[in-house]
Amino acid sequence: MVLINFMTEQNGQGAYTATISIGGGQTGEPNETPSSVKVKYLLAPSVAEKNNITWANQTFGGRFECDGRLSGTEVIQTIQCDTNANTCDIPVPAPGVALVFISSDAQNAADPSETQTFATTAVTKTANTVTIDPSVLATSNGQSGADRQLSSTSKGSSSAGRTAGVAPGLTVLAMVITGVSVIAAAARR
The missing domain is CATH 1.20.5 (Single alpha-helices involved in coiled-coils or other helix-helix interfaces)
Structure with a gap:
């Protein structure tokens, strides 16, 4: 189950608790409410945030730091359910998303036991490729026209x-x- 809170946190006032009912509850039906559920949170300081976003306490890093892999220790919250009332109270911080795993089978299916990585460098062309001196790139905002020199992009010219x-x-x-x-x-x- 996915619970979403789009409110920007205002001194804790934007958070809410969702009470979900799982299983039984009807006369004659077996009680299927688990004793607990697992929850992963997607969190950010505001809904407009672009950098400081965490997924189960892990992050891709700041701007220009991302290599496509999550870093940090994964934290999955365990929420106890009320099996007598057939309900689970899931807190959803603001702003945030709570991904609730009703069963351990659901969580195991969603979380791979091994992370597979792939090479990030590929050579597609050997001609007409751009190279930039890293020292120039580090101090340039790309707007200077004083030293601009035009040249051809055609091979051999x-x-x-x-x-x-x-x-x-x-x-x-x-x-x-x-x-x-x-x-x-x-x-x-």
């Missing part, structure tokens, strides 16, 4: 971009001179 910026200007100038010459020649006739 070293300055097509630079001449391409000059050639259109010369072409326009030649066209203007030719047009003025033609008009002047027509006016003399």
Whole structure:
């Protein structure tokens, strides 16, 4: 079961407790309420948070720190249920999401016993790839035009971009001179 609380915490006022009824309760039906349930929480300081988000007390890290693996110790809460009333009271902090595992089989199916990792580096192209000096990248915001040098992206060409910026200007100038010459020649006739 998934319980969601979209409220931003206001001094503890945004949290709520959901009372869920599991199993029996009807006359003649067996009591199926477990003695306890397991809960994993997705938590953040606010609904607008982008970095400080935890899943069962684990995090992917801060901005530009993520390698795709959760870090930290996983904490799964055990909530005791009232088997006489056939209910479980699940606290849901604000903002937060509570993933409630009604049975241990459900939790085992959702939580793998082994984590599988994959290589994160792949070479797809050997031509037309960009390389940036790390010392320049560390101190640059990408907005400087003072040292900008244009060049071609075509393999084997070293300055097509630079001449391409000059050639259109010369072409326009030649066209203007030719047009003025033609008009002047027509006016003399």
